[in-house]
Amino acid sequence: MAAEGSVHTNSNWKVDAELRLRYEWLDGFNDKGYGGSIGVGDSHDGFLLSRVRLGVTGEPMPNLRVRVSVQDVRALDWGFDDDEWQSAEFGMENNPQSDYLELYHSYLEASNIVGLPVTFTLGRQRIAYGDCRVFGPGEWKNSGKWIWDAARLSYAHGDHFLDVFYGKTVLHEPNEFSLSHRWGYEGAGVYGHYAWHKGAVEPIFAYKQNRDGNDKYQRITHYYAGLRVYDDDVAGFFYNGTVIGQWGSRKAPSGDESDVNAYGWHIDAGRTLKAGQLRANVGLGYTHASGDDADTSNGEQFDAVFGASDLYYGRMNLMSWSNLKDAEAFVVVKPTENLKVKAEYHRFWVADGSAKWRSYKNAADGREDHLGDEVDVVAKYRLLKAVDLMAGYSQFWPGGFIRRNVPGEGQADWLFLQATLSY
Numbered sequence: 001m002a003a004e005g006s007v008h009t010n011s012n013w014k015v016d017a018e019l020r021l022r023y024e025w026l027d028g029f030n031d032k033g034y035g036g037s038i039g040v041g042d043s044h045d046g047f048l049l050s051r052v053r054l055g056v057t058g059e060p061m062p063n064l065r066v067r068v069s070v071q072d073v074r075a076l077d078w079g080f081d082d083d084e085w086q087s088a089e090f091g092m093e094n095n096p097q098s099d100y101l102e103l104y105h106s107y108l109e110a111s112n113i114v115g116l117p118v119t120f121t122l123g124r125q126r127i128a129y130g131d132c133r134v135f136g137p138g139e140w141k142n143s144g145k146w147i148w149d150a151a152r153l154s155y156a157h158g159d160h161f162l163d164v165f166y167g168k169t170v171l172h173e174p175n176e177f178s179l180s181h182r183w184g185y186e187g188a189g190v191y192g193h194y195a196w197h198k199g200a201v202e203p204i205f206a207y208k209q210n211r212d213g214n215d216k217y218q219r220i221t222h223y224y225a226g227l228r229v230y231d232d233d234v235a236g237f238f239y240n241g242t243v244i245g246q247w248g249s250r251k252a253p254s255g256d257e258s259d260v261n262a263y264g265w266h267i268d269a270g271r272t273l274k275a276g277q278l279r280a281n282v283g284l285g286y287t288h289a290s291g292d293d294a295d296t297s298n299g300e301q302f303d304a305v306f307g308a309s310d311l312y313y314g315r316m317n318l319m320s321w322s323n324l325k326d327a328e329a330f331v332v333v334k335p336t337e338n339l340k341v342k343a344e345y346h347r348f349w350v351a352d353g354s355a356k357w358r359s360y361k362n363a364a365d366g367r368e369d370h371l372g373d374e375v376d377v378v379a380k381y382r383l384l385k386a387v388d389l390m391a392g393y394s395q396f397w398p399g400g401f402i403r404r405n406v407p408g409e410g411q412a413d414w415l416f417l418q419a420t421l422s423y
Contacts, residue, residue, distance in 0.1 A: 013058040016069075017423040020051040022390075028412030029318065029396070030079060031096065034358065036408035042079030043408075049097060049142045050074050053104055065109040067123075072101045073142040082174055089210065090184055092173055096141040099172040103179065104147070119154045127152065127165060127306070129191045130202050130228050133242055133266065133321070136308030140317075143172040146306050149183065159195035164188075169306070185210055187306060199231030204244065206305050222248040222260060224305055232272075238281065239269040250299050260299040264289040264321055266312075268328070281332040287313065291323030291352025301355055314346045314374040316394045316414045323357065325349040338382040346374045350401060360405050370399030390418040 025046040032040045055069030075097040087094040107123030127148045129135045138145025150167020168183035190205040206224040226244035243265040251257045270283020292301035304321035313319035313326055330344045350357055353367035362368060378392035396412040403409055 012060070013056060015423075016053075016055045016057070018051070018053040018420065019422075020049075020418065020420045022049045022416055022418035023047070024049065025415045026413065028410055029316070029414075031317075032080075032084075032359075034318070034360070034398075034402065034409065034412065035406045036410060038408075040080070040084055045079040047078040048076040050076065051142050055105070063110060063112045065111070066107075067109070068106045069104040070101060071099065071104040071144075073097065073099050075142065087171070090171060090182070091212075092171060092181065094171045094184065095174055096143055096145065096172065098174045099143045100174045102143075102172070102177065117156050119156070121150075121152045121154070124149050124170070125152065127167075127189070128308075129163070129193075131230075131240065131242075132308040133312060134204055134206065134224075134226070134228070134244060134305045134307050135189060135191065136306070136311075138308045138310065140308070140310040145308070148187075159200075160193060162190070162192045164190050182212075185306075189306075196231075198233040199229070202228040202230075204228065208303070208305065218253065219251040220248065220260075220303075221250075222246055222303060236272055237269065238272060238283070239267070241265075241267040244302075244305065246302055258297050258299055262290045262300050262302040264302040264304065268330075270330075277336060279334045281330075283330055285326075285328045285330065287321065287324060287326040287328075289321045289324045289351060291350060291355035293352055294354035300352070314348070314394070314396070315344070315376040315378060315392060316374060316396055316412065318358075318374070318396060318412075319346075319348055319371070323351050323355045325351050339379070340381075341377070341379045344374075344376045346376075348372055348374070348399070353401075357401060360402075362401060363405055368400035368404050371401050372399040373397045386422050388420045388422075390416070390420075392416050 027044050030038060030041040030043055030045060036043055051071065051073045053069060053071045055067060057067045059065050078097060082093060082095060082098060085093050085095040103124060105124055105126055107121050107125050109119060109121045111119045113120060125148055126137050127135055127150060128137045147170040148167045149170060150165050152163060152165035154161060154163045166188040169185045170178050171184045186209045188207040192203040194201045204226045208222045210220050224244050224246050228242040230240040232238045246260060246262040248260045249257055250260055266287045268283050268285030270281055273280045289302040290300050292299060302322050307321060309320045310317045326346055326348050328344055328346045332342045334340045348371040349369045350371060353362045353369050357371060374394060374396045376394040381389045383389055394414040398409045
């Protein structure tokens with residue numbers, strides 16, 4: 001587990017720091033709604049996100065590593081107030097963009113236990129594997145979507161590894177230090193990685209639970225099992241596939257309990273092209289996540305485990321891996337060592353028209369399933385060893401579902417400019 005950013009070494013101790021500034025401008029949507037008549041927040045907004053992280057990592061004795069870090073994240077001139085992020089599920093605030101002076105990754109890590117290639121990590125930590133679709137940090141949002149207080153046991157042999165962990169996810173309440181109040185989900189996982197030249201097979205198991213619930217939100221107990229298989233170079237071609245099944249139960253505030261049986265999968269493949277220093281990946285992909293069938297009492301809507309959503313289903317983050325069909329085409333161009341540009345086109349549908357998209361329900365007299373189309377272009381440039389720049393633009397055109405069911409619908413646009421300085 002590497003410390004964040006670059007590091008300054010003094011004997012066995014290292015200090016690191018990161019400053020990330022991002023300006024975002026959006027029109028026609030926000031984190032809670034779509035269209036021109038949104039009840040919460042602004043549908044036309046421009047704001048600055050700041051994130052500062054400071055950490056120290058040391059080795060007080062052989063095979064023992066200690067890390068302590070803090071972060072301070074703020075949203076300046078954002079169209080939301082902090083109290084508008086009260087979570088119905090957890091009964092407290094969980095803010096994706098603000099968390100003032102909060103403990104960040106801080107843990108003890110013991111390695112080479114009894115002479116074996118085993119590492120044990122205890123404390124606040126990042127848990128992310130593979131392409132981050134099932135377990136990911138969700139680092140795009142300022143606060144970090146998935147930060148864990150957990151215990152993790154890792155076994156590694158060459159390029160192969162097997163990890164087992166148990167923990168709880170941290171909630172982001174800006175004015176409260178997180179050790180003084182409750183967590184979000186309780187979770188556990190097993191993630192394996194059996195590697196070959198440029199690919200691997202990755203078996204996956206996960207457990208996700210909210211034991212508490214409240215008078216407005218159901219309790220859940222979910223289990224997941226699945227597999228990821230990928231290869232980055234098969235005679236110049238690449239592929240990446242993930243399939244996950246979900247089982248368990250949910251208990252409504254009324255006390256009624258129902259079974260959960262859902263699934264999600266993804267596949268993409270393409271060709272790697274090279275011409276001198278220029279390198280490009282061109283490919284197609286498809287994502288499916290089951291939706292809830294209103295004609296049954298069971299739960300068929302896939303819940304996207306602990307994965308990152310901001311990288312995969314359109315960069316505007318309008319979609320998530322739940323009740324979704326997403327056909328995509330993409331090209332990733334790397335003209336120089338320091339510059340990478342990715343362009344994507346997505347066409348979205350709901351998997352089950354009787355289920356909601358965001359907070360919007362499909363009209364009873366019409367089962368429109370086309371959500372819309374999105375184009376994204378994102379560029380990343382390494383200006384200096386410690387300075388990374390990013391910029392992106394996205395546009396979304398609503399389909400029949402949104403045009404029929406969302407008040408004030410229309411085209412949506414998003415633009416961002418970001419600079420990250422690390423030390």
